[in-house]
Structures are given as C-alpha cells and as structure tokens.
Amino acid sequence: MAQLLKLADYVSRYEIDIYRYPSRYVRLKKERWLRLKQDWEATRSSHGNFPLFQHYEEETSLSLWKRTRSMFSRKDKNETKEEVDLPTDWQLRHRSLEEIKTNFLQELLEFQLNWASSTVSEISHLNREYYNDKLLQYLLQELPDTFFIFYHPVLFARKAPVDCDIIILSPNDLWIITPLHGNKETIFSALEGRYWQRRDEDQQESFLHPNISLKRTKTVIQSILEKEGLSIPVRTAILSKDSYIDVGQGTQLAKLIDRRNLFEFRDSFLKMQAPIKHTQLKIADAILQSSLTISESRLNADIEEDSLENEK
Template identity: 35%
Template sequence: MGQILKLYDYISRYEMNTNQYTNQFIRLKKERWESLQKACENGFFTEEKDESEKTTKGNIFSFKRGKKRSAAETDKKYEWFYKEFSEGTGLNVDLLTSDRKRAEAFKEYIYRFQLKWASSTISQISSIQHEVYLDKELEMLAQSLPDSYFILYKPVLKVRKAAVELTVVLLAPLKIYCVVFLEGRNERESVFLGSKNRFWEERFQNGTRNVLNPCASLFRTEKVLANILNEKAIDLPIEKLIISRTSYIDYPDLPFGLSIVDKRNWREWLTKQQKNTAPIKSKQISAARQLLYHGESRSHDRKEWLDS
C-alpha cells in the first residue's frame, strides 16, 4: 500500500522523522497482517448475533473476544487486534471468511490507520474533513500502490512565505509524478479534447462542457518541486501526468514532459507501478523530508496532552 505522507495542510508524523516512520509503517503492516491471519486461523473471531439490533437491522454480526484465552492474547503484538478489530468494529462476519475478503477488510483498516498518521503527531492533531473519508482517488492510490511509493495528496507548501496547494505528488523510488485526475461525467463514452487554451472541452453523448485546463496546475507543481529539491541538490526526474480512469483524452500536440493515462491504458499503467519492486531509496527519503519541511500545517493540541 502506498504511504500517505501528507494530506493538504494537515500535520503529519512523517514530518517528525521521515525515515523512521516509512520503515515503521512497512513493519507494522506486515506484523498486523500476520497477527490477523493467525487470529482467524485460531478462531479468535466468533460469530454472535447482536440481540439489541435483531428487530431493526436483521441479523447483524460483530466480532467479540472469545472467552478462552490463549498465549497469543498476552502477546503485545496482538493488542491492536483486540482493540481495533475484535471490539466494536461492527464488521460483517463474511469479511473474514475468505482470503480475499479478509485482505479487503485489512486494507480498509490500514487505510484508516494511515489517515491518522497523516493527520497527527504524538502531541498535535489536525481535523480531517468528512470529504477526505469519501475521496475514492486517495483511497485507490493508498490501496493500490506499493509500500515504496509515497503519497503527498494535494499538499500545501510554503513558497516565498505564501501557501501554495499543489497537485497530487507521488514519490516513487526513482521518479516523482505530479498527478491530476480528470474524470468525466457518468457517461459510457466521454472524450476530453486537450489544448493550450484555458479550458478543455469534454464531449459526451448528451452534449459538451468546459473544464479548466489541468496543465497549468501540473506545471506549477513541477516548478515548485524542482525549486525545493534543487536547494538540497536532490536530483530526481519529475513527470507530469494526467489520469482519467473513466474517459478518453485526445491531445495531439502534447507538451514535452506531459504524459496521458486514460481509459485505454489506465490498468496497464497501474499494473506497471504495482510490479515496481524497487525498495525505498535514500534519495527518495531526502526528497520527502525536504518537501515535508516546506509543508504548511494547521493543527491543535491533542486532548490527552491538554489534560496532562
């Protein structure tokens, strides 16, 4: 799963120690997946009907801690399991009865876990807007990309004392992608006509509409990234990318350095990234650290710190 290092202007614990937390994420994910697998194999999930909800919601199942204790229950690496999966998750029992559904449930858990890391430190926390939980593009990137990919999702960076919101930034081990998602209306066939004009045209069965040219924000993001990384002599190629998973993009005179991924080759592009087995690189960590250093963060003290 891609690691979410930065969300908008939220504070992130990756700002504290980028190298530590990127490696800790991979280790924790591995340990918790193994503990979940073992928990299921040993019957730690029991199927119980919630009597209080039978009449209003039908047969609903939740996961409860079994009455019998095993040695694994005292192992610290299982503490997360009881707290976040066993007690009060409300997940349907079917989610853990097959490898595929178990993996889907685990991905959802890790995604929520990532949102916490990308919006808090030990002492500070940012308020996550409800729209973030509904953002399918963010969720797709986090759940589809390898662990070695870092996601800065529309980060707000300080540039000459001004706050600038960038496009989505993906830090792969050997390359940086500046990404804009361009999704059409709910039409079976939709085509975006690219140009150097201020607006592009989207054509679909029942008419047309104008959309703001996405290239401007991509070129701005590239320039900001290049300036920041050049300060520390960090040399990583930057590729500008327009992605449309549901529509086609027709842009005959494509500007240099700009790539198009649309309905025709979206799956191919994603599969290529998923097959990228390159580990996290030191230059990639340096780039992430430098970008986070320039990040704008709005946060407040965590309640437990205020009460202490």
C-alpha cells in the same frame, strides 16, 4: 499499499520523523495482516473448541499480538491510539479470506488518514469526504508500500503557499499528477489555446489546460530540490481514472492516463519493486518541511469537544 505522507494542509505523523515512520508502517502492516490471517485460519480449524485469540493470550505484555493490537485500536478519550475495531469471532468464522483482506485494506485506509491528520500532540480537522475519496483510495491500495503520496499538499514557493497537484514519490522517480474527475460517460478533449473541454452526455464545460497546474507544481518541486541540492527524475501525468481523454499523446508533454490504460500505468509502478532509498527519504523530508500545516493542540481539541458535549 502506498504511504500517505501529506494530506492537504493537515499535520502529518511523517513530519515528526520521516526516517522512522515509513519502516514502522510497513512493519505494522505486515504484523497486522499475519495476525489476521492466523486468526482466520485458527477459527476455521478450531470448530468452536476455543475462544478467539485464546492461543495468543500470553503472560508477557510484549507479545507480538499485544504490541500489534495496541497499535491498531481506536483513539480512546484520554490517549492516542491508531486503529479500528478488531474483527469478531463471528466475522472471522463467516467471512472468506478475501473478505477479511478487503476489510483489512479499509482498516489501513482509516489508519493512514489518522496518521496524515494527527500526531501525539497535534490534530487537524479531517474532512470526512476523504474516507470516500475513490482516487485517494485507489492510489493508496494499488501502489507499493515504498511509494509516498502527497495528496494535494500546500507547498511554499518564495514564502507564498501554493495549492499543488498529487505528488507520488517512488524510490526511482517523482510523479506530479493532476486528476480529472468524471464518470464512464465523460470525455475530456482539448480546445484551442489555454483550455480543455469536458463533455458529459448533453452537457459540456471548458476549464484551464491541466498542464498549467502541472507546471506550477513542477516549478515548486524543482525549487525545493534545488534548494536542498537533491535530484530525481520528475515526470508529469494527467489522470482520469473513470473517464476518457480524447487527446493525442504526441501533442502532450505530460503522460495521459484514462480508464483505457490505467492498469498498464499501475503495473509499470508495480514492476518497480525497489526498497525505500535514503535519497527518497531526504526528498520526502524536504517536501514535508516546505508544506503548510494547520493544526491545533490535542488538549485544546479535547476541551472544545467536552464543552460541546456539556452543551447538549
């Protein structure tokens, strides 16, 4: 599951220490899944002979289970935690391993949204629509852990904030992707000049050529790389996950991806099983340091929340 380094203009855990959190996320993910799988197997073989988690309750507070559990629990009123509820004994006994895995991936999505909108001391007000963003969910859940995602970040170009496209930073290259949203009946096609057209059953509308947005984001990224003396292949793509793009690839500099070749594009990423690279971390840090962040103190947010509760 790819890592969400930046979400719009929200504060991100990765901004604090890019050299620490990526490996920490991978470790926590592996520990959490191992523990869930072991719990599932234990409840299936125990036939109700002992309570859930009994075999993990050790005297030491440094046990793997307790450490993992402390990192994956909901935020309490007076402390910062980073997780969601643990599955109950009934859930583990009455769900298949595939169902447990599906719930685990949803848990990771919520976990990442938390990391991408808060730190120990700062918090950004997360738009709840991100929990149901199918494209964000797809990119996070289908790409490897070593891929970093900047989801529509706001980057500075000559001190001016610029709304950017989706940026995917892999160990080997950097992709800039502009998404086209539609359904299985939607067809996107090119018009003359600076416009494309969206056709959806009996409706149609024109919009600016996606390459305009791609070029803007690419210019910003290249300026960041040049400033820091960094280099990586930069590629561009127009992505319509659920619809069709009726445009010839030969006329486009950007790669065209629609529902017909989406899995092929994903598989090309999955084949790049390279570990996280130092240059990749430096590039990620440079992008993060060039990002706009809007947040407030957790203390102030808690005071405001308490005030609202008292008014009810």
